[in-house]
Amino acid sequence: MSRRITWTLVALTSVLLVLAVVPLAVSLTARERVAYRDSQRAATRVIAAAAEEHLSDGKAATTLRTELAAAARAGDCAAVYDASVRLVASTPCAAAQGEEAEELVEDVLRGREPEPPDSEGRLLAAEPAGDVREPAGAVVLARSSGPLDARIAAIWGWSAAIGVAGLAASVLLSVRLARWVSRPLSTLDASARRLGEGALDERADVRAGPPEVRRLAATFNTMAARTEALVHGHRAVVADVSHQLRTPLAALRLRLDVLAAGADRATAVELASAQEEISRLSRLVDGLLAVARAEQAVPRPTAVRVDEVVADRVAAWTPVAEERGVLLAAGPGGTAPTVALGAGHLEQILDNLIANAVDAARSGGSIRVDHRVTGAAARVRVRDDGPGMTAEAKAVAFRRFGNPEAGGTGLGLAIVHRLVTVNGGTVRLEDTPGGGLTVVLDLPRWPDREGKREKRAGGPRS
Template identity: 80%
Template sequence: MTRRIAWTLLILTSVLLVLAVVPLAVLMTARERVAYRDSQRAATRVIAAAAEEHLSDRKPPTVMRQELAAAARAGDCAAVYDASARLVASTPCTAARGEEAEELVERVLAGHEPEPPENEGRLLTAEPAGEVRQPSGAVVLSRSATPLNTRVATIWGWSAAIGAAGLAASVLLSVRLARWVSRPLSTLDAAARRLGEGALDERTDVAGGPPEVRRLAATFNTMAARTEALVHGHRAVIADVSHQLRTPLAALRLRLDVLAAGAEGDTAEELAAAQEEIARLSRLVDGLLAVARAEQATPRPTAARIDEVVAERVAAWSPVAEERGVRLTASEGPALTAALGAGHLEQILDNLIANAVEAVPEGGSVTLDHQAAGASARVRVRDDGPGMSAGAKAVAFRRFGNPEARGTGLGLAIVHRLVTANGGTARLEDTPGGGLTVVLDLPLWPEHAPGRSVTFLKGGRERTAGSGK
C-alpha cells in the first residue's frame, strides 16, 4: 500500500512538473532569444544612422568610425556597405563580411526583410542606412551567440533544478503520507491476525493515522474487548461449573462406597452400577475442565524434543497398557524439536495414548512414531483396534461429537485444540490392516547456531542441551 500511494503521488507530481516547468522554460528561452535579437538590431541601427550621415549627407566618416570602434570594443563585428554593395568600412574582425553578409546586404538594398542566419556560433543582422525602400547603404553586425546560449542553459538548468527539487519534495511527502496512512493499517492488520490466532487481549494503537483509520482502530478495540469478554465468560462458566460439580460428585461417590460396603445381593449390584455412573460423571467433569483450560491457553512456543517426550510418555503408560494386555511401543525416529506451549506435547500424547489403550482389545498394540515432514514434525499414534467409521472421524474433534466414543468424547477435542493453538494440524486415518491412526503435524523449532544452548521442556522441567561440549 505504501508503494502504491508513493508511486501514484510521484507520477502525478512528475506529470504536473513537466506540464508546468517545460512550457515555462520554453517561453523564457524564446523571450531571451527575442530580447537578444532586439538588442543586436538596436546596435546595428545605431551604426546605420551614423553610416547614413556619411553615405547620403556626405559628412565625414568620423562618427561612423567611432560607432564601429565602439562595436569592436563590445566584441561585435560590423561592416558598412554603400548602395552598390561595396564595402566602405568595417571593424578589424571579418565575421561581418563574406558570402552570407553580402546576401543580407543585397536583400536589404532590395527593400526586403532578411532572415538573420547563425554562422559558427555568431548571429548576423543587417539594417538599411537611410530609407528602407531606397537605402543609401547597409550595415551588417555579427555578434557572438555565446551569451545567449549561456542564458538559455541557465534557464534550463534552473528549470531542471526546480523540477528535481519539486520531485524530491514530492518523494519525501508521498512516502511520509503513505506511511502515515499505511502504518496504522499495518498495525491494525497485525493486531487482527494475532487476535485471530487466539491472543484475545490484543489491542491496536488509536493515536496515529487519518481520522477514519483511528475510528477503525477504536472500533476494532471495542470488538476485541467484547470478544474477549464473551469468550472468557463462556470458558469461565464451563470451568466453574465443572469445578463446582466435582465436590458433590466426590461426596456422592463416598456415600455410595459406604453403602456398598454393607450391601448384599441385588442391592450391591445396583450400588456398583451407580458407582460406575458416578465415575463416568467424574471423568466427564474432569474432561470439561481440561477442555476449558485448553481453550484458555494462548501458548508461547518453547522447544520440546519430540523423541524424548515420546519415550517418556510410552514409559509412563506402559504399566497401564500391560495391565490391559496391550503392547505399547515407540519407533525410533530423528531428534526433532517442536515449537509448542509448555507441557502441551505431553498432554496431547497422554490423551491419544489413553484413547488408544482403551479402544484396543486385549492382545492389540499401540505404536508411536515421528519423522520430519517438510517444515513440520509428523507424529503418528497407530493402533490396531476397531477403528472409526467415516462419519465418526468427521466429528471426532468436536466436543461430544463422536457418538461411538467409549469415554467422555473430549480427549480428541482437547488434542485438536492444543495442536491448532500451536499452529499445527491433526487428522484421523485408517491404519492399514484395521485400526485408527492419529496424524499430527507440529511446527518445528527454528534451527540454532552451533555451540548455542537450547532449553527443552521435559516432563515440566527445563534442561539445557548445548553442542556436546
C-alpha cells in the same frame, strides 16, 4: 502501505512538476532568444543609420567609426557594405564573417528579408542602410551566442533546481503523510496480533492517525473489551461448574464406599455398579470441562520441540501399553521440528491420541508415533493397527459425543481438534495400511532462522 502512498504521491508530484516547469522553461527560453535577437537587430540598425548618412548623404564617416568602435567594445563584429557589395568599413574582427555575411548583404540589397544562418558560437544580423527598396548599402553584425547560452542554461538550471526542490519537498511530505496513516495501522495490527495470542488486556492507541483510523482503533478496543469479558465469564463458569460438580460426586463416592463396607454380597454388587457409574460420570465431567477449557483457550505460541515431547509422552504411556500387551514406540524422525503451540498443548494432544489408540488396540498390537517436516508445517502421526473407524464415524469423530463407536467418553478427539485448530494447525483421520487408524496432525512451525533458510533454499533437506 506506506511505500505505496509515498511512491504514488512522488509520482504524481513528478508528473505535475514536469507539466509545469518544462513548459515554463521552454517559454522563457524562447522569450530570451527573441529578446537577444531584438537587441542585436537594434544595434545593427544604429550602425545602419550612421552608414546611411555616410553612403547616401556623403557625410564624413566620423559617426560611423564611432558606432563601429562602440560595437567593437561591446564584443560585436560589424561590417558596412555599399550597394556594390564592397566593404566600406568594419570592426577589426569582421574579416571572420566570410561568405555568410556577403550572402546576407546580397539578400538585403535585393529587398528580401534575410534569414540569418545558424552559425555555431555566433549569431548574424543584417539591416539595409537607407530605404529598404533602394538601400545605399547594408550592415552585417555578428554577436557571440555565449551570453544567450549562459542565460538559457541559467533558466534551465533554475527550473531543474525548482523541480528538485519541489520533488524533495514532495518526498518529505509523502513520507510524513504515509507514516501518519500507516503507523497507527501498524500499531493496531500489533495490538490485534497480541490479542490473538492471548493478551486479552491489549488495547489500541486511539489518539494517533486520521479520524477513520482512530474510529477503527476505538471499535477494536470495544471488541477487545467484550472478548475479555466473555472469556473471563466463561472461565468463571467453568471454575464454578468444576467445583460444584466434583464436590458432590466425591462425597457420593465416599458414602457408597462406606455403605459397601458393611453390606451383604448382593448389595455390595449393586453398590459396585453404582460406583462404576459414578466413576464414569466423573470421567465425563472431566472430559466436558477439558473441552470447555480448550474451547475458551487463547494460546500464546511458544517454541515446542516435537521430538522431545513425543519421546516424553511415549515414555510416560509405555507402562500402560505394556499392561495391555500393546507395543508403543516412537518412529524414526527426520529433522527435529520446532512448532508454535500453546504451553502444554502438544502434551495434551498426544495424551488423548495415545489413550484412544491404547484403548482401541488389540493385545499384541502396536502404536507408532512419528514426526517429520513438510514445508511450513510439522507433521505428527499417531498410527495404530486396531479395528479402525468407518467413514461415517470419521466424519463426526471431532464432534462432542459424535462417535457412537467410542468406548470412552467420546470427547478425546474433540479436545484434540480444538487444541490443534486454535493454534493454527489441522488434524485429519486416515486409514492405516493393513488396518487401523492414523491421526495426522499438521502443526505450524516456529519461525526460526533455520526455517527461513530452508524456505529460501526450496524446502527442508531430507
